[in-house]
Amino acid sequence: MRLTCPLCGERDRREFYYYGSDDYLRRPAEGAPAAAWDDYLHNRDNPAGETRDLWYHEAGCGQWLAVTRNTVTHAVLAVDLVAPVAQKRGRK
Amino acid sequence: MPRLIAKSPLAGSWPVTHGGVSLSELVLEGITSVAVLPGGQNAVDKALKPLGVAFPAPGRFTEKAELRLVWTGRDQAFLLNGALACEGAALTDQSDGWACLRLEGAAAADVLARLYPLDLRAAAFPPGHAARAALGHMSSVLMRVEGGFEILVFRSMARSAWTELEHAMQHLAARAGA
Numbered sequence: 001m002r003l004t005c006p007l008c009g010e011r012d013r014r015e016f017y018y019y020g021s022d023d024y025l026r027r028p029a030e031g032a033p034a035a036a037w038d039d040y041l042h043n044r045d046n047p048a049g050e051t052r053d054l055w056y057h058e059a060g061c062g063q064w065l066a067v068t069r070n071t072v073t074h075a076v077l078a079v080d081l082v083a084p085v086a087q088k089r090g091r092k
Numbered sequence: 093m094p095r096l097i098a099k100s101p102l103a104g105s106w107p108v109t110h111g112g113v114s115l116s117e118l119v120l121e122g123i124t125s126v127a128v129l130p131g132g133q134n135a136v137d138k139a140l141k142p143l144g145v146a147f148p149a150p151g152r153f154t155e156k157a158e159l160r161l162v163w164t165g166r167d168q169a170f171l172l173n174g175a176l177a178c179e180g181a182a183l184t185d186q187s188d189g190w191a192c193l194r195l196e197g198a199a200a201a202d203v204l205a206r207l208y209p210l211d212l213r214a215a216a217f218p219p220g221h222a223a224r225a226a227l228g229h230m231s232s233v234l235m236r237v238e239g240g241f242e243i244l245v246f247r248s249m250a251r252s253a254w255t256e257l258e259h260a261m262q263h264l265a266a267r268a269g270a
């Protein structure tokens with residue numbers, strides 16, 4: 001498996017650290033109901049098909065990446081930097 | 093006041109050659125990390141103008157004479173052999189944190205192919221290209237220059253990097269019967 005880092009280019013899977021679902025990018029706001037926190041922390045889908053998860057380019061640029069991939073075909077559909085999205089959200 | 097004598101990270105490691113590939117230490121005149129602050133790119137570009145180098149694109153370096161600016165991460169570059177004053181970036185002195193190794197010779201890319209999981213052939217990685225990548229298990233900044241490669245590694249790993257590179261050179265030379 002190879003991931004194309006938007007900054008570093010195509011790299012071997014072993015350069016990346018796997019974190020988990022991109023649900024971690026959608027942290028509930030302050031005062032959100034307990035159910036939202038339950039979903040955020042514990043409840044994950046296990047799709048046969050397209051999924052999006054977080055990877056860290058440990059042996060490269062040191063960026064967090066959101067990887068869209070297909071768990072059935074193993075196709076990697078998109079690799080996006082997390083930081084610009086997170087920065088934009090922070091400015092709102 | 094006592095005058096301290098600065099020792100380079102690989103002081104005492106003399107240049108070695110195996111199979112036509114040479115390994116030596118390159119002593120740099122300072123390394124400054126240039127981490128562009130949000131909204132600071134214009135100020136950085138302006139400050140770089142008099143130095144004659146542009147901020148490098150990902151995976152590239154720019155240079156003018158001895159001075160070089162190499163991409164090291166998102167909105168970050170290392171300035172080698174130069175000084176910069178600029179409000180648009182967080183500037184930190186990294187001079188004593190890194191060692192620089194130089195690998196020269198026709199088969200230099202073949203030596204590195206044993207340690208880097210990258211396509212380093214001249215067509216894919218020509219002079220002016222740079223990469224953040226692991227040399228074996230060590231973090232490094234790899235740069236393709238005319239005639240060879242220059243590699244930045246953490247100073248604490250300078251001798252490990254040297255040893256690994258020399259082993260790869262020896263293995264390649266032995267295979268070639270050199």
Ligand SMILES: [Zn+2]
Pocket residue numbers: 005006007008009057060061062063
């Ligand atoms: Zn990367």
